[in-house]
Amino acid sequence: MINATNWKKNLYENYGLPDNYTDVSFLEELRKNIKPHSVTVKEAINLGASISIQFSIVILFVIVFIWLNNDWATPNTIFIISTILTIIGYLKYILKSCKMLERVSKDLRTVLIFLAFGYILSPVLKTLTETISTDTIYAMTIFMFLIHLIFSKYGSTNVSLSESLSITSSIFGSLMLTSRLSTPSHAFSLLTVAVQCFVLLPFLLSKLHNKIFISNILAFGTLYLLCNISATLSYVFVSMLILVHFICPLWYIKCQRYKENIYGPWDEAVVD
Template sequence: MVIKKPWKKILYENQPYPDNYTDETFLRDLRTNIKLVSLSEAIWGATLLLEEFCTVIAFVLIYVYLFNEWVRPEAIFNISSVLTAASFVLYRFLYTKDVKNRFGHDLRTVLIFVVFGYLFSPVLHTLTDTISTDTIYTMTFFMMVIHLIFFDYGVSAAVVSNSLSLSAAIFASICLASRLASAYHAFIFITVAIELFVLFPLLRSKVKSFYVIGSLFLFDAYFLMKSSMLFMMLFILTAVFINIGCPTFFIRYQKYKSNIYGPWDEAIVDDADDAINEQCNKVE
């Protein structure tokens, strides 16, 4: 009588068992739904979505105020520049190393953007001038939806694409810039778009606080109230649905999940954007 050796979950050793053989111990480590989300975690995740939604609303409000000439473009440029400079100092001195060398690189980048942005603003202002206004607004709406869908909210998922999300936001800003009064307005509007969609997310990824979302929410609600009470109410209802309604429904229905975790090897797909972000963090 031949006694077989005990079966092991290995591939580098010849065993007297078929390749697809498993014994009764294989499923001992089987677990189901071990990664349930708590209500506080769900609310915080929804807050990240609400934060970016408020950023998009602020972007649209700035366009509306510039388009209707309810505010001088210099005022928007000065306020946004002061806030960006203060945020830059906070980000560099608290969250990065080698501040002196990075400061010179950042200063050159800002000067290049300001010079070339101002020189090419007449081109950007007339780039989509021949397209109808309704088409411009429709494209802007869909670009903002794409931006919100593919934005990086800190969740490792295949749908996340920083490049696509940023490209959609910049394309929307170029589309809207053609409807402003002058190339100078277009330059300021695109500058604010860069600050909101390129620089602001970098700071928010480090400063994770409810003060940021609170300030954004109050800013949007106040200026929506001055322009339209109906839109302000819709904005508040949407914010409540995102930050309270969605987490509540998620927690209520996550018990119906049927995710299994066991001793088998699971395939993991690497995201190209994640690899790029890791390299950028190492450089900083």
């Protein structure tokens, strides 16, 4: 029988010893935190700002629905304001893109197709889920927006399956809300805002790097509009902002000291 003193880290030489036997020398190559990646406070707060932006966008969309549903604003007013904001954002986006003229002509055709089909299909979309109870519609919409928030891309700039799921769920939730409005014009205005918020706006945000500044603008605008609807919801929104912007990032920074990456002989071989 081979003695333990002759043990080597070679399976074909370890005859006579149990398969799970290890010598003290087995852990000689153990290393801890050889490639540490510590997230800075600014990076953590910036990621929190990205999450806050998505919350604000969803709440702003719900506010637009409440305005249309209560006739606090006409569909034409909502459509004109959202169109102006979209044009401003598109100019900001197109200035950072190459082949500007070719891109503008292609996007213009896409917009015309959407406006034509969206306006024609608005009566159909409005009556699509009219037979479903309002409570079910609201519950399904909340569920769809939760999926949108969970699968939105917060750090990565690449389009992935999760991003497609996020966009699909948000648009589906928006379509269900259109059946609660009074006229097809209301439905078309809400559908336009949904496309602008959940499809077009993420492309603009991917070109902008100062997430904290954008988050503050959206947060203050959302809070101002939310105060006119419900004081309780305003307090909840402020609490959420404090949690996402400050408490969670600082808590994550504090927990980094307990993180340990262990590297040893059990790792896969890497070609140098």
